[in-house]
Amino acid sequence: MRYTILDCYTDEASGLGVPPYLGTYPRYIYGKLTSEGHDVTYLTIDDVRLWRKYKNVKKEPSVKEKTNILVYNTTKNSAEKVFSNTDTLIVVLGVHVPGKYLSALPGTLQEVISLLHGINVHTILTGPAVLGTQLEGGKFFEKVDLNFFDDVKDFTMSFDDVGKIVTVSASILTQIPSTRVIEIETSRGCNVGKCSFCTEPLKNCFVNRSKSSVVKEVKAFYNAGARHFRLGKQADFYSSDDPIGMLKDIRKNCPAIEVLHIDNANPNSVLGLKGEAITKAIVEYCTPGNIAALGVESFDPVVVKANVLNTSPLVALKAIKIINKYGAERGENGMHKFLPGINIIFGLIDESKQTHTANINALQTVLDENLLLRRINIRQVSVFPGTLLEKKAGNKFVRKNKQYYWKWRNEIRQKIDFPMLQRLVPVGTVLSEVYTEMYDGKTTFCRQYGTYPLIIGVKGRLPLKEKIKIKVVDHMLRSIVGEVVE
Ligand code: SF4
Structure with missing residues (x-):
């Protein structure tokens, strides 16, 4: 069977799966199905947005624009090609504790339903959305007609079963370029x-x-x-x-x-x-x-x-x-x-x-x-x-x-x-292992990898996805302004 996992990203009180994080849901399902002998492809919602909303064209942002985070986290796969070779699509989705995301935007049910409209493939919804999802704080869970999906399924595996497939699961990384x-x-x-x-x-x-x-x-x-x-x-x-x-x-x-x-x-x-x-x-x-x-x-x-x-x-x-x-x-x-x-x-x-x-x-x-x-x-x-x-x-x-x-x-x-x-981080503090991540106008936003890293704004447009060292020059309310140092 040819399966495709569509990762629309997950955020729960315990567990984050919004890029740059890779959550457990797509990894476990990928490992399970691959080890059963199926052909499994991993896509992100960014791949599908790129195909359906942007006709497969990733535009460089002009100096007045922001990096388009809707299509920032694409995989090595083309959604258009993958869908024509898919028997079953497994949609991983669900936000229970909505946050602010620097370079990714989780999909909502409404968005994914509209993106998948007219695509004729057996579709299963899974992830935290099985219990409900909401991308905006202060609201009830999103109410949509789940009849769009052929099945709503909980793929939870026991820890014993997870342990058996970890090596296979890890091969999902071959499909993710960043x-x-x-x-x-x-x-x-x-x-x-x-x-x-x-x-x-x-x-x-x-x-x-x-x-x-x-x-x-x-x-x-x-x-x-x-x-x-x-x-x-x-x-x-x-x-x-x-x-x-x-x-x-x-x-x-x-x-x-x-x-x-x-x-x-x-x-x-x-x-x-x-x-x-x-x-x-x-x-x-x-x-x-x-x-x-x-x-x-x-x-x-x-x-x-x-x-x-x-x-x-x-x-x-x-x-x-x-x-x-x-x-x-x-x-x-x-x-x-x-x-x-x-x-x-x-x-x-x-x-x-x-x-x-x-x-x-x-x-x-x-x-x-x-x-x-x-x-x-x-x-x-x-x-x-x-x-x-x-x-x-x-x-x-x-x-x-x-x-x-x-x-x-x-x-x-x-x-x-x-x-x-x-x-x-007083002025003058030097931070290393900082990665350039996205542009907003003439500023490059950067951060270290890890749990809740500080957001650092650096003047000018630096090449993205590179490691730099910065010195703190100023403070915003919750982020800092940095200057590149050698
Ligand atoms: S927030 Fe949830 S996970 Fe945390 S202590 Fe309360 S019940 Fe437990």
């Missing part, structure tokens, strides 16, 4: 929380992946040429199967790895029995620029209680201190070795003006105590079916407080983010 950060799954479900907005406990019961299976997959992709990895698909890295041994083994087996980062961490685990030892190991075995994304969501005790959030403001603050204690040293690429990041969500149950005051006060304490935070992610909640949020409030609080969101967000950006960024 660098990808390989998102590695270390667990499924959530062992720590029942947060009102989150789909993770609905998708899976908690199951940890064995250390050996994680290491085996990293090694397989490393042997296939990947050098950038994030152990990022999990609710809490600290609860992984032997996290210290896992990091040690990866470094031993993959000596030339360039990026090894983690993502989610539960502040309670950072404070746990082995929390400090795991933190030290992350600092020792991962690469600099690493961040623990602490899902605090709100520092308002009323909201914490109403939404069954798993972290109290006090615990979050203690976890921030521990990570700073071991990770705040600067690494060889110019960034700190390991710092905390904070997620804040607007629109949760019982949100009020007091919630914003509590958030600002807690973040001000972090600033006053001379601690470092690498980033504060603020997003409006999306409402998904089956969640406590949907049952109890839907988008009631988003509707009620939306009028304040710009002000609240701006206050956090001005009062906290800006001084924090100046403290993190």
